[in-house]
Amino acid sequence: MKELSYRQIHMDFHTGDQIPRVGNEFKGDEFASILKSADVDSITCFARCHHGWLYYDSKKFPELVHPSLEQRDLLREQIEACHKEGIRVPIYTTIQWDGKMSYEHPEYCVVTPDGAIDGYKPHEPGFYSFLCVNTAYRDFLKEHLKEILTTLPVDGIFMDIVQERDCSCKSCMDGMKERGFDVLKKEQRMKYAHIMLREFKKEISSFIREYNDDCSIFFNGSHVGPGIRDSLGSYTHLEVESLPSGGWGYTHFPLVSRFTRGLGKEFVGMTGKFHTNWGDFHSYKNKASLEYECFNMLAQGGGCSIGDQLIPSGKIDRVAYDLIGSVYKSVKDKEPWCRNAESLADIGVFNLEEWSVGENPAAMIGALRLLEEPGLQFDLIDSLSDFKKYKLIIMADLVPVDVTLKTKLQAYLDNGGKILASFESGLVASGKKFAMESFGIEKIEVDDRDWKGDKSSGKDYHTNDYCDFIIPEGEFFRGLPKVEHSMYIRGLSVKAGKNTEVLSNTVKPWFYRDPDHFCGHQQTSSSGEIGTPAVTYGNDILYFSHPVFTIYRKKGPLWIKKMVSNGIEKLIKPRISHDGPSTLKVMVNRQTQERRWIIHLLHYIPEKRCEQIEIIEDIIPLYNISLSLLSEHRPLDITVVPEMKKVEFTYDSHKADFSISKIEGHCMVEVKYGD
Ligand SMILES: [Zn+2]
Incomplete structure (x- = not known):
């Protein structure tokens, strides 16, 4: 090849x-x-x-x-x-798309469960x-x-x-029956579609x-x-x-x-x-x-x-x-x-598509933004990935844990790995309880149905009907004032085990919003009454009971970003940090053979200037951005490439500190190591 x-x-x-x-x-x-x-x-x-x-x-x-x-x-x-x-x-x-073929040979077409041709208008x-x-x-x-x-x-x-299409054509029906699939169940049909396409x-x-x-x-x-x-x-x-x-x-x-x-x-x-x-x-x-x-x-x-x-x-x-x-x-x-550059990600984030229907669920996009905006280095992983590469694994909102994953995660923790999890991540597939004792928390059974009978936890209501609050207190919440902050989407009710530290509890509203109880345009204000734990820590696992990744995707509150960033910093020292704006994207890769790391700095700002798409028109340069790179060894040289402009740096306590005088769109920085 x-x-x-x-x-x-x-x-x-x-x-x-x-x-x-x-x-x-x-x-x-x-x-x-x-x-x-x-x-x-x-x-x-x-x-x-x-x-x-x-x-x-x-x-x-x-x-x-x-x-x-x-x-x-x-x-x-x-x-x-x-x-x-x-x-x-x-x-x-x-x-799969050939207009002439599908028109002349309807017998070649994908048939939907109700007998129509898939996509035919x-x-x-x-x-x-x-x-x-x-x-x-x-x-x-x-x-x-x-x-x-x-x-x-x-x-x-x-x-x-x-x-993979949900097909009930004669060949697929025969194939499913032959292999013992239940044609009445969509999940079974999609499983067959996967095998057939493979x-x-x-x-x-x-x-x-x-x-x-x-x-x-x-x-x-x-x-x-x-x-x-x-x-x-x-x-x-x-x-x-x-x-x-x-x-x-x-x-x-x-x-x-x-x-x-x-x-x-x-x-x-x-x-x-x-x-x-x-x-x-x-x-x-x-x-x-x-x-x-x-x-x-x-x-x-x-x-x-x-x-x-x-x-x-x-x-x-x-x-x-x-x-x-x-x-x-x-x-x-x-x-x-x-x-041949490989990512130097120190964080692995579970790809929720392994367990969900549809591409890129909200929590994953929330995770992307929460990690990219502060310049954190991460890969998306699934349960088959090698966890050893990562200092931290993030389980955003909706990662169920079966016996195989439990064993693998426990081995990862035993070898010094850390986990940041939120909401229903860590529960067994039925959602009844946490799969791992290491989480140090238990799920409390509550009736969380709303007035329409739907599950209210994890649901994004237009008027934040089930919003509760956190009062940030203590070192963990540094940078946030000690007053109620809206969490917007109802989380999971949990109780902490005896060796688990509760970093914050939820604070309840006077009542949840329904046709008989409401106050103002949106969520009911705080009653001041303490609820169940919101953030817990123990056994190298930090847990948020709210779906913080989904909340950030839906509404983008800065306090959620601060909480998640503080959570990550409590668990690991990030690979790289900088004093640039949150619009600066930072990626660190390694070329092993060349014995060098490459830092990509990207500064382009998409803006929703029209109804349909995001536009980037201008390049807004950044000047004098300071970066601090965790590096076990002292670099030989740091150079802006391909311009080959040397950059001065200091190296102390396994950290190389340097400043880039100008980033105009995209800037690559080579960090060269000796033999
Ligand atoms: Zn078919």
Whole structure:
């Protein structure tokens, strides 16, 4: 396997058949030279699009070649022109979205539990019916792939839209019954979908290898989560599709990349040059946004991929590549300090997707912000990760503990590890009690149903109906005044064991808000009466009974951030600290072979300037930022790279202190060690 390209383009080409003269303005030399001048080293080009058309001269499926394609072998011309300039060209094909195929072969489609075609909107534009790869459609896919692999030069195969769907088509129904799955239960159907898709990926990956020994292979599910673990063998690398202006937002990529980098595969992040999402023709992302997105990919340990869409004529957009080139030039200069870099995270945060439905639950986004804003170093982990790497493990709000995890966490604690947990984290799956005695607390059974009969703890009410309070007292709450602070969302009622220190109790409101009891617009004020413990500490476990990570995601109170930061500092000395603003992002990586650490400092501020997306327009420089880095050994040199500007530092008590005179967007600092 060759080194992963770090400056990639993903060139969409979904082209409807009503468009005339497709590809008539394509010029191979121009295409490749513009890419080359933008420092692009890989471009994914189309064999087949979501409309279902082919862009190569197919002998096997001539009826599927785009009807207006003037250069019948467009893909081959793209590949040959790029190869002359030393640019790789992985080949794109679509798996589950093919408008023509799903329209002509409804029997290939994913069937929902109520018998409809998944994603089918017959009276709307779009090609979003999902195809089921458990049908005879798989045979077509293999014939199509075989033709690509045997007739075109193949650097890689990118297969798009490969997702677990809740399918009740005949093949899936038969498959589920054969293997003893209960087709009436969604959970069972999804389990089957997972296994079926894993087997599909394995089969296709082996099939590709019959024809090509070393091309890259990637199945795009638009997300990477714990569910990918058992099919990693089918991938050569990973790509994290995440266009901040395309619905993913600015919190998706940092979360997913912090998990992806622990999976043992190289990866690229994938954004777009579009102002908004895929298919936003004739639009351009602000340069500051594109810089931030690409440099953040480097900082998280990945390479870069930028999405574009070629207009139907095939003429490449010079303006787009001036923009992309202005960023990729810089990526190229920075690359030597980024390849094979591993995160030096001292904190592992459980990825809640292992236990929840849906991507990036609120508590995880809360955790991302609570840790990124003070510059803490963390990875996302799951129950299969190696815990030994971390000084601290964070269990945000909703991590259930089964027997296996209990044993693993106890061993981690016994070896000197620390845990910060909140709300229902640490409970057994039934929620009845805490799984580990080490937590030093017990759950108190209370009737926590609201007036509608719903569970009130953990629920975010519009008017904070079940809000209680904390009065910060003592060293733990340094920096906060000793008055009631609203906690907004009701926590778990617990009582502390005899060796467990209660750092704070909750303070009750006069009453919870319901139709017969309310006071003012929102939560009822404090009654001053002490309730159950809010923060406890013992056996190297710090516990918050409130869902502090969800609260921060929902409302962002500064006092919650202070409490969590103080909690982390009570347990460990963070790897790095700085006196910059909370908008400064700090990532510390290590290149073992080069014997150096790389500190990434990123300062870009997304702002919700319009209804639909967050905008970054300006780079606001920071000056004279002091940093303090925990380091067991005295560094040889500290240098701003790639500018190679030496930085003066002092070293004392395993800490290197230094100051960076100017951070303009992205700044990398090399900390070099001797042999
Ligand atoms: Zn099916």
